[in-house]
Amino acid sequence: MPPLSPCILRLALDTPLAIEFDYRWQPQSGDDPMPRVGQLAQVPFGRREVIGLIVAIQAGSDYAPDKIRDITAIRYQLPPLSAHWIALSRFAADYYQRPLGEVVLPCLPKNLRALKSTALDSALKKIDALGIPPQAATTAAPDLNTDQQAAVDAITAVSDYRVSLLFGVTGSGKTEVYLRSAEKILERERQQGGHAQILILVPEINLTPQLENSVRARFPGLHVASLHSQLSEGERTRSWISAHLGQASIVLGTRLAVLASMPHLKLIVIDEEHDPSYKQQEGLRYSARDLAIWRARDLDIPVVLGSATPSMESWHHADSGRYRKLVLAQRAAAQAVLPKIALIDMERIKASDGLAPPLIAAIRERLARGEQSLLFLNRRGYAPVVNCDACGWISNCQRCTAFMVLHKPERRLRCHHCSLELRIPSSCPTCGNVDLQPLGRGTQRIEEYLHVLFPEARVLRIDADSTRKKGSAQAAFETVHRGEVDILLGTQMVAKGHDFQRLTLVGVINPDTALFSHDYRAGERLFAQLMQVAGRAGRAASSAEMSQSEVLVQTRYAQHPLYRALLTHDFPGFASATLEERRSAGLPPFVFQALLRAESKTLAKALEFLQQARDLLPHQGIVMNDPVPMTMTRVAGVERAQLLLESTSRSALQSFLKSWMQALRKQPGRLRWTLEVDPIDI
Numbered sequence: 001m002p003p004l005s006p007c008i009l010r011l012a013l014d015t016p017l018a019i020e021f022d023y024r025w026q027p028q029s030g031d032d033p034m035p036r037v038g039q040l041a042q043v044p045f046g047r048r049e050v051i052g053l054i055v056a057i058q059a060g061s062d063y064a065p066d067k068i069r070d071i072t073a074i075r076y077q078l079p080p081l082s083a084h085w086i087a088l089s090r091f092a093a094d095y096y097q098r099p100l101g102e103v104v105l106p107c108l109p110k111n112l113r114a115l116k117s118t119a120l121d122s123a124l125k126k127i128d129a130l131g132i133p134p135q136a137a138t139t140a141a142p143d144l145n146t147d148q149q150a151a152v153d154a155i156t157a158v159s160d161y162r163v164s165l166l167f168g169v170t171g172s173g174k175t176e177v178y179l180r181s182a183e184k185i186l187e188r189e190r191q192q193g194g195h196a197q198i199l200i201l202v203p204e205i206n207l208t209p210q211l212e213n214s215v216r217a218r219f220p221g222l223h224v225a226s227l228h229s230q231l232s233e234g235e236r237t238r239s240w241i242s243a244h245l246g247q248a249s250i251v252l253g254t255r256l257a258v259l260a261s262m263p264h265l266k267l268i269v270i271d272e273e274h275d276p277s278y279k280q281q282e283g284l285r286y287s288a289r290d291l292a293i294w295r296a297r298d299l300d301i302p303v304v305l306g307s308a309t310p311s312m313e314s315w316h317h318a319d320s321g322r323y324r325k326l327v328l329a330q331r332a333a334a335q336a337v338l339p340k341i342a343l344i345d346m347e348r349i350k351a352s353d354g355l356a357p358p359l360i361a362a363i364r365e366r367l368a369r370g371e372q373s374l375l376f377l378n379r380r381g382y383a384p385v386v387n388c389d390a391c392g393w394i395s396n397c398q399r400c401t402a403f404m405v406l407h408k409p410e411r412r413l414r415c416h417h418c419s420l421e422l423r424i425p426s427s428c429p430t431c432g433n434v435d436l437q438p439l440g441r442g443t444q445r446i447e448e449y450l451h452v453l454f455p456e457a458r459v460l461r462i463d464a465d466s467t468r469k470k471g472s473a474q475a476a477f478e479t480v481h482r483g484e485v486d487i488l489l490g491t492q493m494v495a496k497g498h499d500f501q502r503l504t505l506v507g508v509i510n511p512d513t514a515l516f517s518h519d520y521r522a523g524e525r526l527f528a529q530l531m532q533v534a535g536r537a538g539r540a541a542s543s544a545e546m547s548q549s550e551v552l553v554q555t556r557y558a559q560h561p562l563y564r565a566l567l568t569h570d571f572p573g574f575a576s577a578t579l580e581e582r583r584s585a586g587l588p589p590f591v592f593q594a595l596l597r598a599e600s601k602t603l604a605k606a607l608e609f610l611q612q613a614r615d616l617l618p619h620q621g622i623v624m625n626d627p628v629p630m631t632m633t634r635v636a637g638v639e640r641a642q643l644l645l646e647s648t649s650r651s652a653l654q655s656f657l658k659s660w661m662q663a664l665r666k667q668p669g670r671l672r673w674t675l676e677v678d679p680i681d682i
Contacts, residue, residue, distance in 0.1 A: 004034055008061045009071060011052035013045060014105035014113075018098075018665060021045075021052070022061040025071045035071075038080030042072040042115060051075075051113045053104045055086060075117060077124060079245065085261050088295050092259075095654065096677050097661045098284050106283060107259040109237040123237040127245070141183075141218065142176060142332070151177045151326040155304055156184040159266070161297050163323040165273075165314050166306040169569065170535020171499075173332030174306045175211070178269045179218050181304070185267050186222075186249060196266040197243070198250045201288060203275035205230050205254055206473040207497040211271075212252055219250060227253035227260055230470060255280060255288035258295070266301050268292045272496055273305035273314060274528055276680050285676045308535060308571070309528035312582065313589040315575045331539070339506065339537040339549035341567050345558045353449040354441040359507045359552050360453060366505050367457055367486055373505040375446065375489045376533045380463040381416075382408035382445045383438030388428040390435075399637045406438050407465070408445070418636035446509065447489055454487065462490040495533040504549040506537045512555055515562065518631060519682060520587055523562055527574055530566055588678075592650045594657055595679040596643040599672045603629055606641040609671050614643060616663050622647050622656050644682065 006026035013021055023043050025035055035041070039054050049072060061068055086104070093100040111119035144152065147168075155164055155177070168174045182198040189196035200215075202208055205228045216224050225239035225248035242248040244261040251260055255278050270278070270289050278288040289305065296303035305314055305323070318325040331337065344356045352360070366373045385403040386395040395404040397415040404413035404422065413422045427434045438445070447461045460476060467473035473493065480488055483502055488494060514526035530553065538549025555563060565574040583590050596613060598606040610627035623646040630640040647653040661675065 004032065007035075008058040008068065009035060009041065009054050010056035010058060011041060011043060012055050012099075012101040012104050013043075013050055013052040014101045015045075016099065016102070018661070020055060020100060022058075022063055022068055023071045024068050025074070033076060035074050036080045038082060038086060040075040040078060040112065042075070044069050044072060049115055051105065051115065052101065053081070053086075055100065073117075075112075075120065077117070078112065078120060078241075081244075081261050082263050084295075084299060087298055088259070088291065091294055091298075092284065092286055092291060094658075096284055096286055097657050097675050103259075103284055107256065109240050110233050111237040112240075119237070123234065123241055127238055127241050127247070141180065142173075144176065144180065145173070145330065145332060147328045147330065148173050148177050148180075148332065151328065152180045152184065154324070154326055155181040155267075155302060156188070158302065159185075159188075160302070161300045162302045163293060163296070163317070164302065164304045164326050165310055165318045165323045166304055166326045166328065167310060167318075167571075168306070168308060168328030169331065169338060170308045170532065171331040171333065171336060171338075171539045172308070172328035174271070174308075174328065175214065176332060177328070178271070178304065178306070179215065182250065182267060182269075183218070186219075189264075189266060195246060195249075195264045197246065197248065197262045197264040198267045198269070199257065199260070199262060199265060199292075200250065200252050200269040201257055201271065201278070201292065202252070202254060202497065203272045203277040204493070204497075206467075206477070206493055207271075208252055208254070209474045210477070210498065215250055215252060222249040223247045224250045224252065227251060227257040229254065229256065255286075258288040258291050265295075265299060268296050268301070268303040269306065270304070271306050272532075274307045274309055274311040275496075276525065279678075279680050281681075285674070285679075287678060290678070309531045310571075310575070312524055312575065312579055316579055316589045319579075333539065336538060337549075338569055339504075339534055339551050341534060341551045341553065341569070343558045343563055343567070344552055344554045346554050346556045347558075351554070354446055354509055355449065355453075355507075356552075356554055359554065362505050362550065362552060363454070363487065363507070367454060369504075370502075371505070372480070372483075372485060372500060372503040373487050373507065374494060374500070374503055374533070374536055375450075375487065375507045375509060376491075376495060377441070377443050377446055377489070377509040378491050378529070379440075379442045379510070380444070380465050380491055381405035381414070381442035382448075383442055384440040385438070386413065386424070387437050387439045388431065388433050388435075389437060390433040391428060391431040393428050393430040394439075399634070401632055401634045405442065408438075408448075417632065441510070443489055443491060450487055450489065457486040458484060459487045459489065460485040462488065462494050464491070464493070467493070492529065494536070495529055496535075498536060499539055500536055501539065503537055503539070506534055506551040508533065508551065508553040511553065512557055515557060515560060520582070520585070521680065524578060527562055527566065527571070531569070531571065534566075534569075586646075591646050591648055592653050593677075593679055593682075594645045594653060595676045595682060596645070597630070597640060597674050597676070598627075598642070599638045599640050601637075601639065603633065603639040603641060605671060606639055609669070609673065610641055610643040612667070613660075613664060613673075616667075617656075617660055619645075619656060621649065621652050642682075 004027045009023050009025050010020050089103045093103045186196050225242050227239050243251045246264050273289050280286050317323040349356050363373045383406040386406050397404050400417045402417050407414050443463050450459045462476050514522045534551040598609045600606040607627050614624050625644040627643045630642050
């Protein structure tokens with residue numbers, strides 16, 4: 001065999017430079033195999049060594065030979081990433097206007113990017129030694145109702161690209177549809193002598209343990225891997241490698257799992273597809289749902305979007321025929337019915353410490369019957385602000401345009417944006433008044449009042465403050481499932497995905513603030529949130545010993561159209577009205593948007609930069625609005641402003657952004673700026 005000749009490798013590196021880099025590879029011995037596209041390599045970069053990804057192999061380079069440096073090492077022990085995976089990464093880089101290296105490297109586990117290969121070698125050895133992890137006991141699959149069976153048949157009838165919107169009321173058994181569809185596809189590929197992998201995404205980490213237990217119990221003989229940010233680095237590395245090697249037949253995860261390497265992927269499921277958690281808000285600001293759809297199209301495989309309250313974009317696509325709509329109109333459990341929803345008009349009924357008498361009476365009734373109640377308040381802490389009645393002082397954050405939230409148990413004022421913490425002042429910093437008062441109510445304050453009202457009840461609060469430690473959220477939810485909690489109080493963490501069998505009452509406290517938000521998506525999110533939390537009630541089959549499940553919503557705007565639609569669980573009616581409003585106003589999904597944000601020590605400099613950016617290139621066919629301060633103008637002492645771009649043509653907007661980004665990157669100055677395509681917070 002003739003000796004291998006030197007060649008040029010083009011690598012993507014994790015740098016803000018929107019270019020790829022050429023390096024020279026030459027064999028050190030006759031045993032060195034030829035490098036392949038998709039392999040990782042260690043290379044010199046400036047005065048340091050870094051890990052990059054080989055994206056092309058060339059005979060020559062446009063750069064002068066003396067400018068090209070030698071490759072340090074190739075990570076031969078890891079099989080190369082596939083051409084489809086690189087295509088997905090390149091699409092993400094192009095669409096979201098980021099360098100390819102900022103996509104491919106950060107989405108890999110840190111152990112794969114470490115300069116020393118010992119961590120990778122160790123992970124590969126553990127993968128080989130582990131075999132199939134211990135599994136839970138096998139659970140029998142429940143019988144499917146007519147709607148569920150029709151959905152499974154439709155999803156598995158074809159093996160090519162098709163987007164199915166699985167629209168099912170809460171408790172309708174969407175998870176069972178996912179599992180049955182996965183089961184049929186895995187079996188079909190096995191019978192054909194092939195191998196299949198299934199990717200299932202959930203929006204939040206605390207939903208993965210429940211789903212993982214269900215999947216492991218249903219598929220005891222298969223590798224099941226989880227991918228999310230709370231895994232240790234070793235756990236994440238082993239899960240990623242098992243997916244990359246094709247050993248993991250089912251991969252569960254949050255949004256980062258959409259970029260996992262899965263060479264035999266045959267089905268993608270996005271549960272709660274409407275959830276804003278699927279949109280990354282730092283670095284590569286991608287939508288996991290949108291990337292999943294592109295990936296399915298590239299691989300020519302089916303993708304399922306599941307939700308009781310689909311996003312307006314997905315609902316519009318289903319209405320227009322672009323997506324196939326599959327409907328689960330009834331709850332899966334025999335005789336289980338949707339809860340009765342009622343409004344408590346707070347304009348007519350006076351509340352006591354945030355809880356209206358009808359809600360208190362309903363909780364008392366559930367306690368007497370041994371049933372569980374859930375109170376939903378999407379505001380953690382004890383009170384949103386501390387106030388001085390004498391001079392009007394309020395607890396503003398020194399570094400943000402936000403209030404310092406009172407956390408009474410910790411005796412601290414805490415900013416939820418920059419994490420600044422201060423002691424609670426003993427007197428007003430302005431006038432010296434010692435009678436400072438908390439204004440408003442958070443989960444801690446409601447919890448305190450519940451202990452006064454119901455001293456015999458077992459009350460559990462679940463929010464970001466009570467579940468800071470690893471595994472604490474899962475332990476808390478298991479306590480609820482075991483029936484060791486009478487009253488569950490929480491934020492959005494408790495609103496979706498959990499199957500509480502003895503919960504028959506949901507109380508919603510202070511949802512009205514979202515009705516008057518500047519964000520045009522606030523109403524959509526509120527309706528989804530209320531429908532999801534309402535769906536926690538009455539999920540078990542009704543029986544003689546279980547009372548009628550109900551949802552009580554405290555509001556001062558009982559005649560608002562959103563609440564009128566909520567009363568009848570009328571998502572289609574709400575979505576139709578919302579889409580018509582957006583069509584009239586020229587908002588997504590009828591236009592496409594991008595948002596340029598700038599940060600500086602002064603607001604004037606940020607606005608000046610955005611104005612210069614606005615005038616940088618001709619923008620015919622692109623609407624460029626005036627630069628304005630962001631709603632949360634200052635965070636951690638940094639002033640922020642934004643510039644919104646809009647177009648009725650996605651391709652026209654993308655074409656302009658590509659040229660615009662090239663011009664912006666050449667601008668002098670150290671001001672920090674970021675571009676977000678398809679923003680969800682404006």
